[in-house]
Amino acid sequence: MIEKDTYCDDVLNQIAAIQSALNSVGKLLLEGHMKSCVVERIQAGEHEVIDELLITVNKLMK
8 A cells, every 4th residue: 555655544444453353353363262261271271371371362452
């Protein structure tokens, strides 16, 4: 779009839409991860998964 000299506001709106879509995918993946992998590891006594999860959530919230 930039190479085609598209109006800057249109480019920014496209970036915002892409970021929103990626955030939605990230939320879905996080939910699935928590409901499966995290629960299974906690049930197996691997409580360090909580720290890993917190690091991942912090990265997603930046």
